[in-house]
Amino acid sequence: MNAILHAILLSVAMMLIVVALNVVIAASIFKLINKNQVSLIPKTSSLSGPTVRFVSRRAVFSWISLGWAAFTASALSATAATGRFMFPNVLFEPPSTFKAGYPREVQPGRVDTRFKERFGIWLVHDKEPISGDVAIVALSDICTHLGCIPNWLEDAQKFKCPCHGSGYYKNGINFEGPTPRPLERFAISLADDGQILVDKNRKFQYEKGEWSNPASFLRT
Numbered sequence: 379m380n381a382i383l384h385a386i387l388l389s390v391a392m393m394l395i396v397v398a399l400n401v402v403i404a405a406s407i408f409k410l411i412n413k414n415q416v417s418l419i420p421k422t423s424s425l426s427g428p429t430v431r432f433v434s435r436r437a438v439f440s441w442i443s444l445g446w447a448a449f450t451a452s453a454l455s456a457t458a459a460t461g462r463f464m465f466p467n468v469l470f471e472p473p474s475t476f477k478a479g480y481p482r483e484v485q486p487g488r489v490d491t492r493f494k495e496r497f498g499i500w501l502v503h504d505k506e507p508i509s510g511d512v513a514i515v516a517l518s519d520i521c522t523h524l525g526c527i528p529n530w531l532e533d534a535q536k537f538k539c540p541c542h543g544s545g546y547y548k549n550g551i552n553f554e555g556p557t558p559r560p561l562e563r564f565a566i567s568l569a570d571d572g573q574i575l576v577d578k579n580r581k582f583q584y585e586k587g588e589w590s591n592p593a594s595f596l597r598t
């Protein structure tokens with residue numbers, strides 16, 4: 379609200395300045411005319427009287443037109459600036475809780491990369507390192523070193539960060555490079571319709587013992 383008020387005040391101030399300039403220009407012209415220093419009527423004789431500079435009507439109207447053009451331009455830009463503040467900056471972010479298909483669609487032993495681009499997760503269907511059960515987990519695609527986005531290398535069977543070379547096993551545990559800890563997991567469960575439900579509002583960190591939390595994996 380303050381921003382809108384600020385924009386309106388700025389617009390009014392700009393218009394007042396331009397109006398004041400127009401008034402000053404017009405007043406100056408009429409003052410010169412009154413003092414007979416300029417005339418809108420061409421002189422017919424130069425034999426007598428003080429020197430009077432002839433200013434054509436066209437020149438006067440050009441100056442006035444210029445002033446009003448400046449006024450119109452400033453009014454339009456002020457209106458545009460005010461209008462811009464009427465619309466908030468909208469950030470289109472994907473939902474933090476989303477459905478990620480049915481468990482049968484995530485093949486055992488595989489890393490499912492379908493949801494990386496839009497939601498920033500990998501679904502991994504494999505042996506869970508803590509319980510030893512086969513489960514599906516939702517791994518974050520954020521490198522735990524400095525936040526770059528690693529890639530899943532199917533041939534090498536590892537996640538590899540392009541920034542400083544950190545590497546993670548398929549289960550998300552780090553084994554090479556400068557990263558000090560494994561990838562993070564997000565909460566995963568089954569929705570009412572049987573689809574996988576991932577909740578990025580809840581994360582689980584291996585080093586804090588949170589991977590043993592049943593909300594961090596989905597037994598299959």
Ligand code: FES
Binds near residue numbers: 522544556
């Ligand atoms: S940010 Fe990934 S290794 Fe540095």
